[in-house]
Amino acid sequence: MVKVESTHKVVVVKQYVGSDARSAVFTPVDNRARVETVIRRLSDAIELGLLADGEQLPGEMELAGQLGVSTVTLREALMALRQQGLVTTRRGRGGGSFVSLPEDPGEERLRARLAGWSTEELRDLGDHWAALSGTAARLAAERTEPDDLQQLRRTLDELSAAGEAAARSRVYGRFHVELAAAAQSARLTREQVALQTEVGALLCLVLGDDEYREEVADRHRSVISAVQDGAHDSARALAERCVQDSTARLIALRLSMPRAASGPRPLEGTHEQEPRPGGRRGDA
Numbered sequence: 001m002v003k004v005e006s007t008h009k010v011v012v013v014k015q016y017v018g019s020d021a022r023s024a025v026f027t028p029v030d031n032r033a034r035v036e037t038v039i040r041r042l043s044d045a046i047e048l049g050l051l052a053d054g055e056q057l058p059g060e061m062e063l064a065g066q067l068g069v070s071t072v073t074l075r076e077a078l079m080a081l082r083q084q085g086l087v088t089t090r091r092g093r094g095g096g097s098f099v100s101l102p103e104d105p106g107e108e109r110l111r112a113r114l115a116g117w118s119t120e121e122l123r124d125l126g127d128h129w130a131a132l133s134g135t136a137a138r139l140a141a142e143r144t145e146p147d148d149l150q151q152l153r154r155t156l157d158e159l160s161a162a163g164e165a166a167a168r169s170r171v172y173g174r175f176h177v178e179l180a181a182a183a184q185s186a187r188l189t190r191e192q193v194a195l196q197t198e199v200g201a202l203l204c205l206v207l208g209d210d211e212y213r214e215e216v217a218d219r220h221r222s223v224i225s226a227v228q229d230g231a232h233d234s235a236r237a238l239a240e241r242c243v244q245d246s247t248a249r250l251i252a253l254r255l256s257m258p259r260a261a262s263g264p265r266p267l268e269g270t271h272e273q274e275p276r277p278g279g280r281r282g283d284a
Helices: 034-048 060-067 071-083 107-115 119-143 146-161 165-182 186-199 201-207 210-229 232-255
Strands: 002-006 011-015 087-090 096-099
Touching: 034 071, 034 186, 060 071, 071 087, 107 201, 107 232, 119 165, 119 186, 119 210, 119 232, 146 165, 146 210, 165 186, 165 201, 165 210, 165 232, 186 201, 201 210, 201 232, 210 232
Parallel strands: none
Antiparallel strands: 002 011, 087 096
């Protein structure tokens, strides 16, 4: 649950212990480029699985109020999400806007997307990710009680049971988002959601390996234990190590790709493959 208090120009978001990552989806958006921000917020949450396939979104008035935007702005955003195939709208009794989870990304498309990253960019992304997750784990260890970690444990169970690489990657990303939520930081949670939309799908390329899936599950289990014990330095180090190892695997896969396979990666904040201005990024 999220409580919002507004002043003249400041919105303060207070999250109490036990709130999960979903709550960050429905906090007020930034004043700038509000339509685009709503689109990004909801599409990120859908692709991460924070909003379930077939789930009904709140009514327009309620959702606009939660996001701090006008109903006109919300309708424009929902129209764009429908065009992307992420939301469907049903009319009449029992109607409304419903989440439509995108199909699993194909391996070749993901490889082409990975090829658009240089190894320097991947390392930089990994550094940012490790900093976010490490800080979240440390704060969670300082701020939470054992009962506040039930959602993280459920997500860990889902990862252990997930059979498909795409499902594993979504649950993996959701774990790190929920870790930020356990830190009781709305800003860290939103940052983690945005980051997972950049790197999350790429993890399909390494999480198909059952042995590595089990290794990741063990690492997540260790993070939860450290958080529960209040071992903040250990929790931080374990979360960072998990992220660093995943990044290293992506970099190794990127280096194994033939030079000719490289192509443009999507523009940040979009879900389409578009060339960046100035042409293709070079290989490492």
